[in-house]
Amino acid sequence: MNKYVIMRARLTDVPDIARLFTESFMDSVLHHCGGRLPKPQAMQDVFTLVYQAEPSAALLAKNQAGEVLGYCFAPVIVSRLWWQALIDGHLMKWAWRWLTGQYGFGLNPVKIIVLNKLAFLRSAATPGKAASARILSIAVAPSARGQGIASALMAEADKYFKDNKVQRVRLEVRPDNHPAIRVYEKLGYYPGGTTYDSQGPWLIMFKEISGNGVTIP
Numbered sequence: 242m243n244k245y246v247i248m249r250a251r252l253t254d255v256p257d258i259a260r261l262f263t264e265s266f267m268d269s270v271l272h273h274c275g276g277r278l279p280k281p282q283a284m285q286d287v288f289t290l291v292y293q294a295e296p297s298a299a300l301l302a303k304n305q306a307g308e309v310l311g312y313c314f315a316p317v318i319v320s321r322l323w324w325q326a327l328i329d330g331h332l333m334k335w336a337w338r339w340l341t342g343q344y345g346f347g348l349n350p351v352k353i354i355v356l357n358k359l360a361f362l363r364s365a366a367t368p369g370k371a372a373s374a375r376i377l378s379i380a381v382a383p384s385a386r387g388q389g390i391a392s393a394l395m396a397e398a399d400k401y402f403k404d405n406k407v408q409r410v411r412l413e414v415r416p417d418n419h420p421a422i423r424v425y426e427k428l429g430y431y432p433g434g435t436t437y438d439s440q441g442p443w444l445i446m447f448k449e450i451s452g453n454g455v456t457i458p
């Protein structure tokens with residue numbers, strides 16, 4: 242049984258988060274990157290952007306040794322990601338690193354990633370399916386699963402949403418991801434439709450938030 246604390250992530254935690262993401266979503270990473278793992282820099286750059294767009298939305302579970310056991314990104318305004326990407330030069334940096342081979346994948350993965358993102362954007366803009374707050378990504382290290390860490394991260398995300406007067410949160414989950422759906426249902430998320438990308442269907446889930454919470458420092 243791992244003892245853990247929930248806390249805000251720092252920029253220096255991004256490499257650990259990127260590693261945990263790659264480990265937890267291996268099938269999806271391989272699908273998007275043409276069957277090969279990208280270089281670690283690629284995922285680190287993605288999560289640097291996600292972190293910098295809304296640092297207080299980045300939650301971590303760490304054990305006593307300071308190891309990252311789980312993370313959750315719960316932005317209140319997901320569109321900040323695009324502004325951050327443009328204003329802070331992330332897109333230029335990505336293009337340069339990709340062109341100079343620092344990501345370790347070619348053109349096809351870029352096409353798949355862009356098409357999938359566009360499908361998500363279309364779905365998120367559909368009337369009745371919109372919500373500016375999101376559970377963007379959540380994962381727990383395989384050795385630490387089944388101990389309530391994801392539930393604790395999601396509960397902390399709820400406090401953050403309440404503090405920020407969020408009314409509705411959206412997330413997407415693969416319909417066969419039963420452990421994740423169990424966590425979401427337990428915390429009050431309900432199914433609200435389906436969307437698709439090149440890997441198959443996503444179940445869209447929503448939660449209506451009410452009341453105020455207390456945020457961790």
Ligand SMILES: CC(C)(COP(=O)(O)OP(=O)(O)OC[C@H]1O[C@@H](n2cnc3c(N)ncnc32)[C@H](O)[C@@H]1OP(=O)(O)O)[C@@H](O)C(=O)NCCC(=O)NCCS
Binds near residue numbers: 389413427
């Ligand atoms: C989904 C994930 C984040 C859950 O993390 P966790 O810390 O193990 O979650 P918790 O311990 O808080 O809760 C897990 C729940 O799922 C249940 N569960 C586990 N395996 C299950 C299964 N095969 N079917 C149904 N429920 C299952 C557990 O019993 C528990 O519910 P309970 O509290 O009512 O007993 C973790 O499995 C993970 O990182 N998966 C890979 C990444 C991922 O899929 N992220 C979600 C993407 S949308």
